[in-house]
Amino acid sequence: MSGKVQQYPIFTIDWVVVVIYILLLVFGWFSICGATHDIGDTDFFSWDSRTGKQLVWMACAGLLAFVILMTDDRYYYNLADAVYWLMMIVLVITPFLAKDIKGSRSWISLGAVSLQPAELAKCATALAIAKFMSSYGRTLSDMRHLIKAAGLILLPMVLIVLQRETGSALVYLAFFLMFYREGMPGSILFTATAAIAYFVIGVRFSTITLPHSHTAVGEFVVLLMIWLFTVILSAVYLPGTSHWRRLAVWGGGATVLALLVSRFVVPFDVAWVQTAVCVGIALYLGYQSIGERIGRYVFIAAFAIGSTAFLYTADYTLNHVLEPHQQTRVKVLLGMEENVTGAGYNVNQSKIAIGSGGLEGKGFMNGTQTKLKYVPEQDTDFIFCTVGEEQGFIGSAGVLLLFLTLILRLVHLAERQTSKFGRVYGYCVLSILFFHLLINVGMVMGVMPVIGIPLPFFSYGGSSLWGFTLLLFIFLRIDAGDRLRAKKR
């Protein structure tokens, strides 16, 4: 090896990621075989079949990856803004050029190939936001900078919602994970997650009651969570005090007592006692804050009060403020009502398919549930259930671990970047991949609402494959460039 050859970034690229990428692609392709072909039908390579087309998309992706690796990484930094705004223009005009496909106007047809600009916009947004954040003095602890950065994300989200691709728009929420790494107050992430959890659980289980009681399960669980979170926050943020222990014992005791009374003496709504506990905790902490470290007490007290208030307003808003059709949409999203196309039924079919895989699966091309076409989007959004059925627990857990390895490896790579641009971009990439994994696999297994987004590298389709390849390999190129310069030094 001469020194000259060593200058090419292809020799400093992170091969672990590349190998995982190829493994996922190959595994994905075999799953598409399983999802679209019957046994005995071995015409995998015909252009008429999904598998044949996917091979072509994969070859294009390989070419794309190669081109990216051969491009000077400084271009990505320099052109980030231009690419971002160009992409926004494309998103604006897309609904006017696109045909209506199942109510969404997001596909631009280019001869034999249809492209979904929303998939490519993720990459453009990631680059733009990385550039924005890497400018000198930008810090997310500063609210103004956080709002500007959030604006860069909200713009494509809104444009994509206008194309009626709500699922793809939600993916942009993933960037908040990167914000967290870059210094966004953790309480925002925590509060947002808690709010979503309250809402989903509170509304989802509001119609079921606890046995031998008038208490709604949703309300009960959410109030229990509020109490638990408050105790944990007290333990973490008020170290060295015994407050959290007191809150745990009193609150827990009162709840258990209320449950026992409701069970054996007279049935009543335990949620009232729990609400009283939460308000009591807030008052107690408010009282303690007088004369002590005010900020933290007030924050925790506000959290307890805010959470409790949120639970009741969310319920009220859903049932009294929203129009009936909006209520239905929320309820369908939460799986409380079957929608007209039978999303709930499909998830059940998908669970049956996965469940029937057992430990080792039925073997490649032997899945039957998935071939009966009872699960829609079998080769796109619901591809993971083919893996579950044909490869069993071993195969599907393997795929999950492969994704986990990829994400953790990307965390490692992002952390070793010498430039903030590289690091932020790296976190964008891994956040998006994580979000897709979280929603897609969760949806297929029936633990997440049905939001139609693809499983990276697995789902059939050129646009999404190229979008993810672009995203990933630009990061690999930035990392490789970084390593190269480090070696030279």
Added chain:
Amino acid sequence: MSGEPNFSNRKYVIGGIAVVVVVLYMVRLFSLQLMSDDYKKNADSNAFRKDIQFPARGLIYDRRGKLLVYNEASYNIMVTMNEQKGIDTLEFCRTIGITPEFYEQRMAEIKSKHGYSRYTPQPFLTQITAQEFAVINERLYQFKGFSAERRTVRHYATGLGAHILGDVGEVSEQDIAEDNYYSRGDYIGKLGIERAYEDVLRGEKGMHILLRDVHGRTQGRYQEGRYDKAAVPGRDLTLSVDLELQALAERLLEGKLGAIVAIEPSTGEVLCMASSPTYDPRQMVGRDRGKNHKALAADPMKPLLNRAIMGTYPPGSTFKITQALLGLQEGSITPDIAFPCSHGFNYKGLHLGCHGHSSPIPLVPAIGTSCNAYFCWNLYRLLGNKGKYGSTQAAMTCWKNHLVAMGFGYKLGIDLPGERRGMIPNADYYDEHYKGSWNALTVISISIGQGEVTATPLQICNLAATVANRGYYYVPHLVKNIQGSVIDTLYTKPHYTKVDRRWYDYAVAGMRKAVVSGTCHAAAIPGYEVCGKTGTAQNRGHDHSAFMGFAPMDKPRIAVVAYIENGGFGAVYGVPIGALIMEQYLNGKLSESSQAKAEKLQHQHIKYGDYVR
């Protein structure tokens, strides 16, 4: 970087979240795939059987509640290829009564079908009657991989109304591609009402999810049927058609080509719609449908064509009513103005013949005697009025707009598939055709419903209904009631023409005069004031015979059109047929003399050449 707070420890939180989510998901996978008893039972791919529940198709009644179309049970023998192993083929063939050659051929056919799957039941033999199936059913269990599916088959109570009712048949590849409700082997309305109201009639399929043991025996419902869907039966339709009237109409059309349409003017409901030649809808049922359909499609007389809505004919003199109305509205004629007619329209070397009658002649008698010259003058004055319209083109546009408002030139929107729009020429058409140099004289024949003008019998009948209503019409429709629903609002709101109510009185008076002392005195029915208008449409061959009319003059109950291809003068076939239809509807029966007339007309057949029309 210095001065910025360092958040790099947060990488552990982010990595931690990823690890926790993946671990939780693996626990979920583990519980789905290895722990849950429900799903473990299903590890065998045969554990589930999805039994599609087919809904009964909606029934169809006539306006008096007589049942026209109903369902009977029929069975399909299905085969699931990958389960069908090691059966005694000969025994099987003997049981269901087919030859081994047919068996081999059928199997090959199934395998070569587009979208064939080894795992789903494929139709092997369809539409087996209940009696035949009773024998087969006893032994079907012996043949692994074969199963039966209960369907319904359509039955038509009478041989009438084939063009209205249409039929059902197996879905085509295109149907499946357009609507994912359908899957292979399903039935869909192919023609007529069955097609137009497919969504209403079909209902909704349901599904039972059954659990099976290793031997393929059903062990019960999956989760006590929690995920089952019940089939929703199709909804019934009540047609506006009067079956007796329909029967008479079809009788009168025997041996002739043409159509009869009758409409209730006050609602737009179609009382009868006959097209000849017709066919027996009962032959479009069952296993022979394909064969019979092919034969009908190949017939040069085109029995599958519903001439009432698909035949576009020159309306002939019936069209003069439209001309009188729009002329009065536009002021190119007045009720009192009279035009000379010396055996026709003679002007600037152009001659268009007419038969003998007094001259000059004013509007009402002109309609009564169907004077060609009068309406030529009308159009000439209208198109030539540059003072009012600015140009011939603008006048032509005004003329066309009037006719469109009367329901010509576009589909009316009847609830049947395949309606044609007919032709009302506009200025652009003539500009292109005559390279810009044309005037009223060039196009004068449109004033008497000849030339470029064509219309469907339905549109002509709608004209009669509009005159009967004095200026508005409801879009003609065949369905009066949908069980548990209402008919489309398209059919319940009136459409007004651009001609004032008062001018209609002259059209009515003219049509009345035609019956009292004009071209169609044979249309008179004792006890009713009948209004009518004949039409004799020139044509390459023998003239077409047409009649449109309505009765009674005040408070009309029926508007009718009879259009007989190559029937000669309007008075020959059109008038007597139209009169009989009106009489039957108004009186509920025919008088004795009318009975005899009907009998005679029924057996009066027109000789048509062998040329392909």
